[in-house]
Amino acid sequence: MPFKYFGKINFTPYTKVDKFADYLQKGKLMGTHCKKCGEKYFPPRADCIKCLSDDVKWIEYSGRGTLHSYTKINAAPKGFDDIAPYILGVVDLEEGGRLISWIGDIPDDDIKIGMEIKVVPRIFEEIEEIKLYYTIEKP
Amino acid sequence: MKIGIVGIGHGKFGNRSDATVQELAFEPFKQAIEDTENLRRKDINALIVGSVPEYHMQRSLPGVVAEYVGMNPKSTWLTEAACASGSAAIRTAYMAIKSGMHDIVAVIGVQKMRELSTQEILALMGRVGDVQWESIFGTTFPGYYALYANRHMYQFGTTKEQIAQVAVKNHYYGSLNPNAYFQKEVTMEKILGSDDVAYPLKVFDCCANADGAACILMTNEKLAKKFTDTPIWFEGLGSASAQMSVLRRPNLVEIPSAVEAAKQAYAQVGVKPSDIQVAEVHDCFTIAEIMAYEDLGFCSKGKGGKFIEEKQSYIGGKSPVNVDGGLKAKGHPVGATGVSMTIEIVKQLRGDAGKRQVTGAEIGLTHNVGGIGQYTFVHILRR
Ligand SMILES: [Zn+2]
Secondary structure (H helix, E strand, O other): OOHHHEOOOOOOOOOOOOHHHHHHHOOOEEEEEEOOOOOEEOOOOOOOOOOOOOOEEEEEEOOEEEEEEEEEEOOOOOOOHHHOOEEEEEEEEOOOOEEEEEEOOOOHHHOOOOOEEEEEEEEEOOOOOOEEEEEEEOO | OOEEEEEEEEOOOEOOOOOOHHHHHHHHHHHHHHHOOOOOHHHOOEEEEEOOHHHOOOOOHHHHHHHHOOOOOOEEEEEOEOEOHHHHHHHHHHHHHHOOOOOEEEEEEEEOOOOOOHHHHHHHHHOOOOOOOOHHHOOOHHHHHHHHHHHHHHHHOOOHHHHHHHHHHHHHHHOOOOOOOOOOOOOHHHHHOOOEEEOOEEHHHEOOEOEEEEEEEEEEHHHHHHHOOOOEEEEEEEEEEOOOOHHHOOOOOOOHHHHHHHHHHHHHHOOOHHHOOEEEEOOOEHHHHHHHHHHOOOOOOOOHHHHHHOOOOOOOOOOOEOOOOHHHHHOEOHHHHHHHHHHHHHHHHHOOOHHHOOOOOOEEEEEEEEOOOOEEEEEEEEO
């Protein structure tokens, strides 16, 4: 599963961490772990910021976390106007690291910073080319 | 050897569908030369352009600007640091003069943003976050600042009303600035009643994309007196970077590059935040000005909302901020903004700011943030 299928519009079809998309298609949320110094990365990196090692391994994330902040996008950029308005959340993952994504099936009034959430891998089925993403849901 | 400013020029910001980018650049360049006493164009050794190239149909801007203002065959180049490109150009000019490579340098900040549609601009600006992990979900520039705003409200109890008061202030001062895009006061009701752009930010929490240009002429201490009786000196030049991705930032309630750049600048000059008599800060969104009060140390962390509520950033308050209307009222032609901020401080320190003069100002500061905080330049200037 090439990385180009990750996201509604993908700007970087090439990356050293393209296996992320393979795992996501299998329902797994994966980050990387530096084999040398142990630093964990989500989003995954192929190269360690801390010790400059390029030897990392994949580790699975639980998807559990807390909502760090959010916003409802009314004025959407080109390519996203068809799904606007949409709510973006930033999640502090339980194992460390953060991600940003759409908040899925949570009513607007229930969205609270600090709430516990779960990140769920998804596939855009209604779109011709398979697109992978994840949403932020109630646990 | 001190390095300072001997000439300033500021074009009209706003919808400038009447002019090409090089025609915009010409206006403040001519004014800046006329602002000096007998500095001639041929005395200028180099022209540095601050701009973000992606907005223009014309590629490679310094080429077309240098030709149009008649600087060929002098050296010219571009500096880019997103919305802080203007201050990055100033820093480059400072280095060029300090090193002795050039004696007199012209800095032109210029941007024509209205060659693109609002949707294209939103897409372009949204990509100032990390495109691999963030932009794929439709992030936008206001969206990032909305994330900061929501977190600030959550963590410190900052209110929408406090945030909106930044817009009230800046539009008030914009009404006193003939170069501003918007020269009318705006009420709290109008701001809070405006459409949502990215919750909790509304239309009136956002600065407007604008066309515009600004120019300063810089030289060393030895030559400055030849060209003006009132040179304004750069005394501290802080510059720092922060993570491209908000996912790797330590927190979302400050701009870490601004904290670091301010620390550097204060240390270089040996002054405290409370010594700054007038400041120009990067209010691309209302919440950005509140974070700037805190990042610059005008108030403590989390107290930015209260600071504006108490009118401490008005003239007469502890730290007058953006008394030319800021990005909010002037408009934000990204490459021109840092140069425009610098010009306001020059006017204030010369005592030439008219109705918006901070009486007796001798020391001023500019705070120019690039992108969503990836770059910040903090400059301290003195009479
Ligand atoms: Zn490592």
